[in-house]
Each structure stands twice: as structure tokens, then as C-alpha cells.
Amino acid sequence: MGKSRIRNNIRKLRFFHDEMTQQQLAEKVGVTRQTIIAMEQEKYSPSLELAFRIARVFDVPLEEVFSYDAEAESK
Amino acid sequence: MSFQEKNITVSLVNFILILGFYLIRVFQMIQGGSFNSTNVFRLWGIVIVFAIIVTIFATILTHIVSSIIQAIKTKEEPDIKDIQDERDKFIDLRGTKVTYFVSSIGIFLSMLTFALGQPPLVMFTLLIFFGVVAQIIGDISRLYLYRRGF
Numbered sequence: 001m002g003k004s005r006i007r008n009n010i011r012k013l014r015f016f017h018d019e020m021t022q023q024q025l026a027e028k029v030g031v032t033r034q035t036i037i038a039m040e041q042e043k044y045s046p047s048l049e050l051a052f053r054i055a056r057v058f059d060v061p062l063e064e065v066f067s068y069d070a071e072a073e074s075k
Numbered sequence: 076m077s078f079q080e081k082n083i084t085v086s087l088v089n090f091i092l093i094l095g096f097y098l099i100r101v102f103q104m105i106q107g108g109s110f111n112s113t114n115v116f117r118l119w120g121i122v123i124v125f126a127i128i129v130t131i132f133a134t135i136l137t138h139i140v141s142s143i144i145q146a147i148k149t150k151e152e153p154d155i156k157d158i159q160d161e162r163d164k165f166i167d168l169r170g171t172k173v174t175y176f177v178s179s180i181g182i183f184l185s186m187l188t189f190a191l192g193q194p195p196l197v198m199f200t201l202l203i204f205f206g207v208v209a210q211i212i213g214d215i216s217r218l219y220l221y222r223r224g225f
Contacts, residue, residue: 031160034077034221038162043224047161 005069006045010036013058013065029053079163080221081141083170085133087214090126094207097122101200115196119203126207166220174213181205 014020022036029050038044046054055062076084100118104110146152159167185201 030158031162032077032079032158035160035162038224041224044162050161 004042004045007042007067007069008039008065010054010065011040013060017058025054025057028057077221078137078141079159079166080218081137082134083214083217083221085137086130087211087218089129089133090207090211090214093122093125093129094204094211096125097204097207101204110196112196115199119199122203122207126210162225166217166225169220170213170217173216174209177209177212178206181209 010025014022014025022033022040026033026036030053031050035044035046039046051062051066055065058065097118101110104114104118182202182205185198185205188201189195189198
């Protein structure tokens, strides 16, 4: 399994939220740091519930955190 | 290495040791001419009891050793997080799927030996062998998924 088709801006959003660490974000959304790393590397697509929790932490709509790469689908 | 990975590694080492012990005992029995139902079923019992007890104690020991190492490293109260998040659950499910797949093949092959005219002892010996091998392959696939990310 390669990279997923779900793209995300988690790393960028963390940076713009007082350089929040992966551990801090992990604790806020209730997952392990390894899961945040896997998501940032786009190796793991989170469940809808976790995606909403991450968006709530950054106080942005879901689409600002996650997007679907339709081009990757056609490849 | 996360707590889950440590647990899987310990389980993997346990089952490799159990497999080694099992194979040595079976070969000893075959060479010594004591490959009979009493000895094979006793070995079955030993392997199953060993697998359960060792896995429980190894998990507890991993927890304690991890806490001690973390306390020495950070010089603070250890805070071992063994929460299982959704990714851990997915990895566990995929590992279980692999274990079941290998077990199914193993059960089929064991039954096949019986169907082809081998004595039931061969079937029972192979059943436990494939059971342990399936667990080992399942643990390897879990570790691989953790190393790769998912």
C-alpha cells in the first residue's frame, strides 16, 4: 500500500498554531504520536471522527485540513 | 518504538522460542521412538499453557521494564501510554486477518495429511505447529505495518 489519496495540511496547521508539537496534537485528539506522524506522511487516512476532532483543534473547517486527491485516483 | 510495538516484539520472541522448543521436542520424540499419542498430547498441553502464561507475564514485564527505562532516561515519574487508538486497532485487525489466513492453510494441510493416509498424530502435530507459525507471521505483519506507518 502506497500513499493514500487523502491529502492534509496538519503539519502546516500545527506550525501556525504556536508550533504545536505532534505529541500535543496527539494528546488533544486522543491518539498516539505515531498516528499523527503516519497521517502527516499521508500513509494513514484517519476516520471521519478523528478528522473532525483534528479540525476542531485547529478551529477550521474539515476541508481546510483534509482534501481528496482526485488526480491520484485517475492514475 | 511505541508500547504496542514492544508488546508485539515480546510476543514474537515468545512464540519463536515456543516454536523452537516444540520442534526440538518433536524431533527428540521421533528420534527416540517415543512419538506416541500420550507424549504428543502432553506436548500440546505444555505448548498451550506456556503460550498463555508466558504471554501474560511477558506483557506485564514489558510494562515494568518500559517504565523503569523511561524513568531512568527522563528522571521523572514514568508515564507509559498504552492507549490503543484507531490505527493500532486497524493494524491489530490486519494482523489477526493474516494469522487466520495462515491458520486456515495450516489446518487444511494438516487435514490433508490425514486424508492421504497419515496417522492422526501427524495431523495433531502439524495443527499446533501451524497455529504457532500463524501467530508468528501475524506478529511479523503487525510489526511491518507499524514500521511502515500503516
